[in-house]
Amino acid sequence: MSLENEKTLKQKNRKILFRLVVVAVGMIGFSFALVPLYNVFCSVTGINGKTGGQTTASASMQEDDSRDISIEFIAMNGKEGELEFRPRNNRMELHPGKIYSTEFYVKNLTNKAVVLQAVPSISPGSVALMLHKTECFCFTQQPLAAGEEKWMPVHFFLDSEFPKDIQKMTLQYTLYDITGKGEFGKVVSN
């Protein structure tokens, strides 16, 4: 091979090598971008049962009493034996367009202060975005002193566009102990 040909070949090789490395690095970036993309997709469609963030009810909201939807509340205790966690109501009958309130009871059974995080999940996933919360203990971390107990409120309403073919839904809160994890843990926006 002549000198010029060899030099051009080396250049050609380097050019493709460089581009492919860019692709590989780009795919790493893409993979990490999948994380917020996934969260956005899920929060826009509600398909993994995650609810939206805090909403405000509009003043002109109308109660639609032509239909009844029943909601079950499930309290999943992530730390059996150290926490007590239960809903005030196991079930409520709802009309879309009306604000309802309920509470969840939590007690710290240990002799150390804890920080708790509740994570909601709704089934069926298709109505996750139809449940709007104006206030929820799941929006923020909940600190509890040793032995402390409290009732934590949830205020919510169902969207007037709630699908006609669904009569039952379930809202589950899983309560996790995140004492000491707060700093680096992902911010929970819902």
Next chain:
Amino acid sequence: MTLVKKLSLACMTLLAFLSSQAVLATDQFNLTQGATKTSHEVYDLHMLVVKVCISIAVVVFGTMFLSMFLHRKSKHPVPAKFSHSTLVEIIWTTIPFLILVGLAIPATQTLIHIEDNSKSDVDILITGYQWKWQYKYLAEDISFFSSLSTPQSQINGEEEKGEHYLLEVDKPLVIPVGKKVRFLVTSKDVIHSWFVPAFAVKQDAVPGFINEAWTLVDKPGIYRGQCAELCGKDHGFMPIVVEVKSAAEYDAWISEQKIAMEEAKAAAAAAAASSWSKEDLMAKGKEVYDGKCAACHMPNGEGNGPFPALAGSKVANGLAEEHINVVLYGRNNTMPAWKGVITDAEIAAVITYERNSWSNKAGDVIQPAQVAAMSNQQ
């Protein structure tokens, strides 16, 4: 036909007959038709696909075998020269595509039926734990754990295996026949999966999230399934048993459960309040240990791999409070918490047993009241 050929044919026939007797008598070769309309629909779709696949295989393999016979070099010394045909490519792209569309249509219909979780009569919360299931009837205040009840001795080969080896539990799920039952599935720890082939139900149990599935069983009976997502050590040992009862029997069972739960609470309270003799504690403790602890810590307390030995351990020979703490609350995401899973009396008994067995000579005796005291504050 030559003698050799006749004999070979006879042998093969005999062999085929014998093996069919041996094998077909006990083995299930095909998917179950199941006990629900859904499982029958799934079965029918499965049979359709199987037939299509077998037909395709017969055609393709048949062509190949024919070609190997007809176009072997000794019989077909001059190969043809053709190497492409656009028409043929179009044909064998289009026909499979059409076959797939033909399969996709009934598949879509069946899927839409399966995903319709609405209008249920009974709702049950199913929580997967390492390594058991918890069932909670949302309309009643009934909840209980359901664990494998096959004894270790059968698994180890010391005893002969029972009829429902590895597919039996201490307390099955009970549902009514002919009513739509909705399952809400979640997990306490890792991902599990609730699978009952007779219902064609398989739904992953994901921690922090809730999934839905449903079934409507046509016939009363007992249906068995297993966990279908690797969840750690005893993934293969957390089966599912569903007893489907007539509506009347179901109602009766619900009432019985409520009464039984009240009685159990009272009994546990009484047992917790009373003072047990060392013999009683040791006997009860051994029963609990063999049933619940020996799988990891071994019947001789020697431990295994990541599961520490209890014989000679610091915990079992040290402070009683520490020992009770570990059993009540678990540790390291590996040792489970037993508080609320077994009674305070059972915990007291098993701790007493551990502290006074094998090489352990702690000598002390733990009363249910001590456990109860620690159980209400850490």
Next chain:
Amino acid sequence: MSTVEMTADHDHHDHKPTGITRWLFTTNHKDIGTMYLLFSLLMLFIGGAFAMIIRLELFQPGLQFLDPIHFNQITTMHGLIMVFGAVMPGMVGFANWMIPMMIGAPDMALPRMNNWSFWLLPVAFSIMMMTPFMDGGGPAFGWTFYAPLSTTFAPKSTDFFIFSVHIMGISSIMGAINVVVTIMNLRAPGMTYMKMPLFVWTWFITAFLLIAVMPVLASVVTMMLTDRNFGTSFFEASGGGDPVMFQHIFWFFGHPEVYIMILPSFGLASAVIPTFARKKLFGYSSMVYATGSIAGLSFLVWMHHMFTTGMPLFSELFFMYATMIIAVPTGVKIFNWVATMWQGSMTFETPMLFAIAFVILFTVGGLSGVMMAMAPLDSQYHDTYFIVAHFHYVLFPGAVFGGFAGAYYWLPKWTGHMYSEGLGKTHFWLSMIFVNMTFFPMHFSGLAGMPRRIPDYSQQFADFNMWSSLGAFGLGLTQLLFVFLLIKTIRGGKAAPAKPWDGADTLEWTVPSPAPYHTFSTPPKID
């Protein structure tokens, strides 16, 4: 480098370097190819040994030899070693040996990077294989390592497992980049893309898949690492994360990965069948487009591994349709191989036997794949032995038989000796019988409801498991025959001509057997 110096270098290189330094520092594609192939054969045996242990425990109901934790560890290692240690490096070995010769190039485009790509592998696997001996035990969460079993609930050694995956990933990406640059820049003048042998095409496309998805694997294990050690919550529900997101990202890598494992074998079959049918490959351009379609579609189907995770209906429908569609280009390839055979003039030496068995048995695996694509049916098949049957059919009589076809085909070129046809055929027929005895019954135990990844099972599955275990023992022992044959052929045998197969017509058959250390230093003329 001046022309004069180059010629002098060539004279020097007619004498191969010797000793261990030859292998440590080689930049020669044939040496590196040999190392990859031998490494993958070693990994096949290690992974196979683990399989033997698994089948020994599963021979009868009850726990006889292993406790469940060790069973899970061995199952996990079996999967990891076979996927990342046996199949992938084996195919890279074929790529290294054959691509330069098939396109008339003197070597790979980036020979030094080629050396690093190989030597990273023993490092990665040494780390991986130390993990079972670490405190807390080795990885026991399956080769698919779902969170949170692999994050919150996993032993300390998992961090080393992650490190090992990173190293393997770098090796694969570098190897794939090398393949792309080589094929794009080093083809002999006159060898247009549509004149390249199909094996080169399938590796070209595989390399793009590797570059696209190995970084995704690297990212997902990095997210695991930070979840485990640095307080992030990608997959941890308590921090707002989602365990199912792990499955999305993993399978976005995982599905193209399985096509990475099979496409090169498609190329191997496409090299062998035309030669022994003495007829050109039917539908060359269709084959190229079909391979490209399969690769492209492979990015759109990942959620078919997740049908039971609680997906909404529209997702299930989309992924069901997309997965079923992949059957079309795959079918096209199968029909093209059959059409190559049709009206050819076939002889059935060992390479051809393996290639034909590949087509038949891969099709069996592909058809069970079509069944699994149908989401309502998957609720019965998912995580049962039906799935295990499917992927073992496409991997063992699929990828591995394709590998054997290629190995027997090119052994004369590599070693300069003809292998013993009698031994080769024996290896083939025993493998054929035992591979079916091992994996066909798994369709039935799966349909009967036996879940995956369990060390013990209820008695209605006993007969099927017994047959599988007997078949597996036979299959494992039979592979020793291949090692024996390999050693025998390397050491001696009938001298092989440049072109031992009269129906062959690609460039590697124009150089002597064994192939000289340097080939095509001057590019050949292509017409």
